[in-house]
Amino acid sequence: MFGVQPDPWTGPRGATQLARNLATSPVALREVPDARPLRDDWVVLRPRVCGICGSDAKQVLGDFEGDADSALSGMATFPQILGHEIVADVVELGPAAHGIDVDARVAVNPWIGCVPRGVDPPCPACAAGDLSLCEHFDAGGIATGIHLGTSRDAGGGYAELLAAHPSMLHPVSSDVPDEAAVLADPFAVALHSVTRHPPPAPDDRVLVWGAGALGQCTIAIIRTLFPRVRIAAVARFEAQAHLADRLGADHVVRPGTQLELLEALAAWSHGRLRPTMDGLDGLPLCLPGGIAVAYDTIGRPETFEIETRVLAARGTIVVTGVHVPGRWEWSPHYFKEVAIVGSNAFGIEEVEGIRAHGIAHYLALVAAGRIDLAGLLTHTFALADWRDAFGALADQEASGAIKVALTPT
Numbered sequence: 334m335f336g337v338q339p340d341p342w343t344g345p346r347g348a349t350q351l352a353r354n355l356a357t358s359p360v361a362l363r364e365v366p367d368a369r370p371l372r373d374d375w376v377v378l379r380p381r382v383c384g385i386c387g388s389d390a391k392q393v394l395g396d397f398e399g400d401a402d403s404a405l406s407g408m409a410t411f412p413q414i415l416g417h418e419i420v421a422d423v424v425e426l427g428p429a430a431h432g433i434d435v436d437a438r439v440a441v442n443p444w445i446g447c448v449p450r451g452v453d454p455p456c457p458a459c460a461a462g463d464l465s466l467c468e469h470f471d472a473g474g475i476a477t478g479i480h481l482g483t484s485r486d487a488g489g490g491y492a493e494l495l496a497a498h499p500s501m502l503h504p505v506s507s508d509v510p511d512e513a514a515v516l517a518d519p520f521a522v523a524l525h526s527v528t529r530h531p532p533p534a535p536d537d538r539v540l541v542w543g544a545g546a547l548g549q550c551t552i553a554i555i556r557t558l559f560p561r562v563r564i565a566a567v568a569r570f571e572a573q574a575h576l577a578d579r580l581g582a583d584h585v586v587r588p589g590t591q592l593e594l595l596e597a598l599a600a601w602s603h604g605r606l607r608p609t610m611d612g613l614d615g616l617p618l619c620l621p622g623g624i625a626v627a628y629d630t631i632g633r634p635e636t637f638e639i640e641t642r643v644l645a646a647r648g649t650i651v652v653t654g655v656h657v658p659g660r661w662e663w664s665p666h667y668f669k670e671v672a673i674v675g676s677n678a679f680g681i682e683e684v685e686g687i688r689a690h691g692i693a694h695y696l697a698l699v700a701a702g703r704i705d706l707a708g709l710l711t712h713t714f715a716l717a718d719w720r721d722a723f724g725a726l727a728d729q730e731a732s733g734a735i736k737v738a739l740t741p742t
Contacts, residue, residue: 334360334361334362334363334365334412334413334414334415335358335359335360335392335393335411335412335413335414335415336359336411336412336413336485337359337360337361337363337412338359338361339356339357339358339359339360339361340361340362342355342356342720343356344356344724345724348724348727348728349727349728351394351395351396351727351728352394352723352724352727352728354394354395354396354727355393355394355720355723355724355727357395358393358394358395360393360719362716362717362719365414365488365492367493367494368488368492368494368495368496369496370425370426370427370430370496371474371475371486371487371496372427372429372449372450372451372473372474372475372498373427373428373429373430374427374429374430374431374451374498374499375427375430375449375496375497375498375499376423376425376426376427376430376433376496376497376498376499376502377423377424377425377426377494377495377496378419378421378422378423378424378439378441378494378495378496378497378502379421379422379424379493379494379742380416380419380420380421380490380492380493380494380495380741380742381420381421381422381438381511381740381742382419382420382511382512382515382713382738382739382740383416383417383418383419383420383489383490383491383515383738383739383740383741384418384419384515384516384518384519384546384710384736384737384738385416385418385722385723385726385736385737385738385739386417386418386518386519387545387546387547387654387655388654388655389415389416389417389482390723390726391655391657392415393415393723394723394726394727397657403657403658407477408470408477408478408479408483409477409478409479409483409484410476410477410478410483410484410485410486411485412485413478413482413483413484413485413488413489414482414488414489414491414492414495415482415489415491416481416482416489416490416491416492416739416741417441417443417480417481417482417483417489417490417518418443418490418515418516418517418518418519418738419440419441419443419481419489419490419495419515419518420438420439420440420441420505420511420514420515420517421438421439421441421490421495422436422437422438422439423435423436423437423439423502424436424494430499431499432499432500433499433502433504437502437504438504438505438514439502439503439504439505440502440503440505440514440515440517440518440692440696441481441490441497441501441502441503441518442464442500442501442502442503442518442521442679442690442692443480443481443482443489443497443501443518444464444465444467444479444480444501444678444680445470445475445478445479445480445481445484445487445498445501446458446459446464446465446467446469446470447459447467447468447469447472448498448500449473449475449497449498449500449501450469450472450473450474450475451472451473452469452472452473456468456469461681462680462681462688463680463681464678464679464680464681465479465677465678465679465680466677466680467479475487480678481495481497490739490741491716491719491739491741492716492741493741493742503517503690503692503693503696505696506696506700508700509696509699509700512710512713513699513706513707514696514699515710515738516546516550516695516706516709516710516736517692517695517696518692519546519547519550519736520550520553520554520691520692520695520704520706521678521679521682521690521691521692521694521695522547522550522653522654522676522678522679522691523547523548523550523551523554523628523653524550524554524679524682524684524691524694524695525653525676525677525678525679525680525682525691526551526628526651526653526676527551527554527555527558527628528682528683528684529651529674529676529682530626530649530651530674530676531558531559531626532555532559532562532625532626533625533626534625535559535561535562536561536562536563537562537563537625537626538562538563538564538565538601538602538623538624538625539555539562539563539564539565539624539625539626539627539628540564540565540566540567540598540624540626540627540628540640540643541555541564541565541566541567541577541582541627541628541630542566542567542627542628542629542630542631542636542639542640543567543568543569543629543630543631543636544566544567544568544569544570544573544574544576544577544585544735545573545630545735545736546709546735546736547630547653547654548566548568548573548577548628548630549573549576549577549580549706549709549735550706550709551628551630551653552564552566552577552580552581552582553580553581553704553705553706554704555581556580556581557698557703557704558684558685563583563584564581564582564583564584565582565583565584565585565586565598565601565602565624566582566584566585566586567585567586567587567588567594568585568586568587569587569588569729569730570729570730570733571730571733572711572729572733572734572735573729573735574587576708576709576735579708580706584601586598586601591616591635591638591639592616594639595616595617595619595639595642595643598624598639598643599619599622599623599642599643602622602623602624602643603623604619604620604621604622604623604624604643605619605620605621606618606619607619607620615662616638616639616642616662617642618642618665618668619642619643619644620646620669621645621646622642622643622644622645622646622648622669623643623645624640624643624644624645624648625644625645625648625649626644626648626649626650626651627640627643627644627648627649627650627651628651628653629650629651629652629653630653630654631656632652632653632654632656632657633656633659634659634660634661635661637650637661637663637666637673638661638662638663640671641663641665641666641669641671642665644665644669644671645669646669646670646671647669647670647671647672648669648671648672649671649672649673649674650671650672650673650674651674651675651676652673652674652675652676653676654676679691679692682694708735709735709736710735710736710737710738711732711733711734711735711736711737712725712732712734712736712737712738713737713738713739713740714737714738714739714740715739715740716739716740716741719739722737722738722739723737725737
């Protein structure tokens with residue numbers, strides 16, 4: 334549970350600063366009443382496995398370097414039971430619940446929008462399938478929260494039981510194991526960013542910055558749906574670089590200095606670097622640039638500064654995931670008329686002419702053998718060992734962790 338007094342704990346000697354933060358992070362295991370349906374049409378689930386999202390890791394590890402003036406601070410209530418990348422069994426139906434059976438194994442869409450909150454008619458965003466843009470994340474007698482794990486009433490998957498609405502549940506076929514099903518949420522996040530902002534031409538070059546779960550899923554999606562597109566990936570750690578290569582990246586770059594990274598990407602994309610004026614600091618401009626779209630899963634000033642320089646004129650940066658605010662030198666942004674767009678979670682997506690929820694697309698692609706993310710889930714821990722789980726993410730270079738999950742039962 335997040336938002337409580339932590340239990341006494343001394344971290345291992347030589348731990349990273351992020352790992353040491355676990356001693357003071359307001360997180361602890363707590364006995365709480367069993368989850369019950371929050372409305373008559375909700376159900377109770379027993380999680381099998383729950384992935385640790387990057388937003389959970391940032392929150393628990395205190396990984397918020399930079400400014401702290403996020404407008405999203407009012408979209409959550411505390412204390413929270415975290416965890417929203419959930420595979421679970423249905424164990425109980427509310428008196429008005431329908432559309433799902435007890436014992437069904439499901440992947441969970443965690444967003445608590447109009448339908449789960451009983452808002453009728455739904456807002457325009459929910460009606461259009463843009464479930465993460467709901468206008469009523471504080472309605473229905475359920476405490477404010479955008480998805481399971483961010484509301485003090487609607488707890489997440491780091492627990493033995495949780496509640497959800499049947500509209501949030503996607504049955505998992507017997508040929509998709511839990512270890513694959515638990516990747517449905519990050520895959521759907523990446524799918525949303527690619528389907529809403531695809532490579533403009535079949536032979537384009539694109540950049541995927543970050544080789545955690547979102548970056549790896551983005552590489553796999555582009556390789557599957559746009560097989561001729563050339564992909565460069567920026568991977569911080571060795572394990573990430575190896576997986577990015579296996580999933581289809583054409584060129585994997587390990588970060589060095591900002592200038593070294595800029596030069597490497599410019600050379601790969603056949604861009605032309607224009608040095609800055611003698612005596613002035615700063616990174617050179619790449620004009621023309623050779624990269625059509627940058628899918629940014631890191632969202633830091635240093636990534637934007639490189640991306641705006643290597644992108645083609647009127648290229649696009651797609652910022653995927655949850656990031657802290659930061660300030661950066663943005664002259665290439667307006668000079669090259671680069672579009673910077675956010676990509677907020679997922680909803681109903683169109684893939685190859687079919688409209689379905691992003692999680693449903695993932696489960697279908699896995700069942701058809703078109704997507705194989707083996708190697709992405711690197712570590713699984715029991716819930717009681719949650720500090721070890723977050724510790725693996727706090728030092729990914731040593732642990733080799735990419736996606737880490739908890740098994741609450």
